[in-house]
Amino acid sequence: MLFPTTRTLTSLAVASAFGCAVLPGHAQTAGSAADNTVPANNDPNQIQEVKVTATRHSTSLLRTPLAVTALSQDQLTRKGATSLRDLAGEIPNVVIENTGLDSAVQITIRGITSTNFTETGDPAVGFHVDGLYSPRPQGAQALMFDIDQLEVLRGPQGTLFGRNSTGGSVNVISAKPDFTGNYGKANIELGNYNKKQANIVQNVAVNDMLALRATYMKVRRDGYANQMRDLSEANAPAYGWIPDGIPDVDQRFNHKVGKKDYYTNQDQWAARVAAALKINKNVTARLAYEEFQDSGAGWSHFRDCESGAGTRYACTGGKWDINVNVPGMTDLNIRTVRAGVNWNLTDTASVDYSFQIADQRRKETTDDDKGLQHAAPFQINGNYPNIAGGDWGTWPLNDVFHRTMDSRYLSTVHEAQLKQTVGPVQYVAGLFWMHERNRIDYEMTNVIQKPYGDPGSVLYHQPNRQVDAKAAFAQADWKFMPTWTGTLGARLSSDSKEDKGGEVYGRNWIGDTAYYRGWYNRGIPGTPGFRVHNGNDLSTDMGAGGGLGAYAGYAAPTSNDHKETWKKTTWRVGLQKQINANQMAYGSISTGYKAGGFADKTDSCNYRLCADGKPGVVTFLPYEPETVTNYELGYKGKFLDNRLNLSATAFFMKYKGMQLTGNYFINQIIPDNGLPCPADQPKCDVYDAWRTINVGKVDIPGLEIEADWRPWSGARIGGGFAYINTKVHDFKEFSDEYQCGEVRAELGIEPCPAIYNGPDKALLGRRLYNIDGNHLPNTPRYQLNLSLSQEFELANGYRITPYVKVNWRDKAYFDLRNSEFAHIGRYQKAYAMGDASVRLDSPNDKWHAEAFVRNIADSHAKTSGDSVMGGFMQANFVEPRMFGVRVGVNY
16 A cells, blocks of 8 residues: 555655657657657667756756656657547546536546536636636647647646636646748548548748748547437336327437438537748747637447346347437537747747637537437336326336537736746746636436426527636746856736626426427327427427527526625745756646536525424525645656656645535425325435535545656567546535436445435435545546557668557446445446557658558457436447558658
């Protein structure tokens, strides 16, 4: 056991500098060489030096007292990375996955992440492009083309990068116009699933004062999902469900699509045009326009066939089967302008000002159920539409979709920095201001639901939701002795969020026929002529398709006007020792902060009487900021005549007020009929809803080790090891409500705890379960990476390089309960994934060709999983085996 007690870890950590690196162009972690650097002494068998900007100064990676990983564009290209999600498993204690929600990418660093990807939430890992903050997580889709370097900083970055960086920060440094000459490069990639990808870059040095650079990237790939049209009918004649040849699931959107438009496809392009102007020898201005377009179908979850084996929920088809009546549609466009000026005041002082305006627009339609539950036998409890009271059992069909009819996220970012060296002191001081104005019309619809079969639909109309963040920051490094440097930094942040004119329509999902807008009359439950609609009874002008007036005359919308503000000072203090020219060690304490927020307006008892007999009060369900304090010790060194780089980082993080978004308890209420809850409705007196809450405390100790070694001529061995042991504390309100009742009984799983009705009113209505000491989701305790390459010199100057890499991840949970149940457990057991390639380089690097395979063993590992509609499991999985060839030319 690495840490006998958490108390012994007072401080630990250090940046990584050894990686899965092979030769230039292969995926490498920190310490791997950036491809445009020069090896020490021009010896190709020495490891090249990497420069990073993690301290807002350009510093050698091995002399930077932070845990940071750096990847170049060539390395990303050989990995096949077109977005951040393609780097899953490449960086110690970093987990990256596609959520399938709002076109966002979720990043978890050292166990810290965000679970809210809507306009009301913020990421816990800050995204930056050229040092400028990007507020929307969707932006991570657009970053991986023509860059100089990708830097991933682990641990809170509460001083220099600041906003919403409790977990860490990602900084994408785009390739800049180059004054050295005119040149270009192009790459083409062809792969399975009919993948076609093209990249082209052109640099033009107009003269000594002006340089231009243009780049374009496009990728298309068929979906690997086995997508079929959903025309399902319920078949339960004894309960009134008699097949009649008409689908019972919604047919409004159902149409045939080809493989190129299946869920899990790719259809993206991106372009950038940049200019650099040397106004004089001391002043340089820069301007760039960037556009990204995603027209894909979106991500998908699938049946978890391994979990269902041996039960009546076992799969009857293939592992990639989905049954779709709402084909996926994404129209995500991000247009960004970045500008700035650098002014060298003196040889030791400079001023930088940077500006960014980003306009993100998105429309999206997603089939949430994918028809997966139709493959599992359903349970029926009572008579369905034949009784006035309806039925609260499991319905035979589930049909849910969501769509963003329209959205726009318009943000501006300003940042000014003064950098100066005064004797032994080097500092940076700055001002930051970000303003974001968001609007969205978002619909979520359950097309057929218990107890009467009515559609349940909610429309969120948010015309003006604003976020404003301001900060002043400074950090100084003082070399107070020849080999000792002290660091001190602080940041004062002020954040506000405001909703103006926001409205929620369709609050009542049960027994409300407003959705039909008078175009369909289902009758009255329990009377002759009552009929649940079929799939052809619905029209596109029902629900949100009819616009904001769809519910007019039925129920007034809920107004969401509200504002909250927060202020926080975060800081960093550090000490660095340069042991000799090739080795350094450091210690630091740093803090991070993520602003709070609020939800839509509601009544604290859902417009009923509270359990104490009093009416509810108006609430916006506010939640507080989350904070983290990181104690870190690090060591970095190079050995064996610069043939071996080694880094080790040990850390202990105190994480408080963790923000969790999901369906959580709000209050206990008195049911409308005033009677105790019946057995089939055990939560009729509980009001819970989608909201964000703060969770007590989490202790996060860990260790990260990376190495990069050139043992002999042409060979390169890289590796990384990560350990983390997160432990949750002080979450006494946790309620275990996962598949309570028949599913657990059927599968022989321990029952849920009884509903609490004791004296503590704050705990009323919850099924209390002790999760003290449990692990954070998506955080494997151990990770191990290992790579090997060998370059062989051929005749006439050609080179051939085979490469192989293996990533291994320990078991990871997907919930705080750490549910390790048989058949419905929410976890992924330990697994490994391997990549391999062989590359041929021409003399003078004029062209190259490469054959590659990723996920060579076709591992079917989950990145998330859950049990819904009974005991069948659905999950998101890593991509299947991908292979192909790529060819590139330099000119």
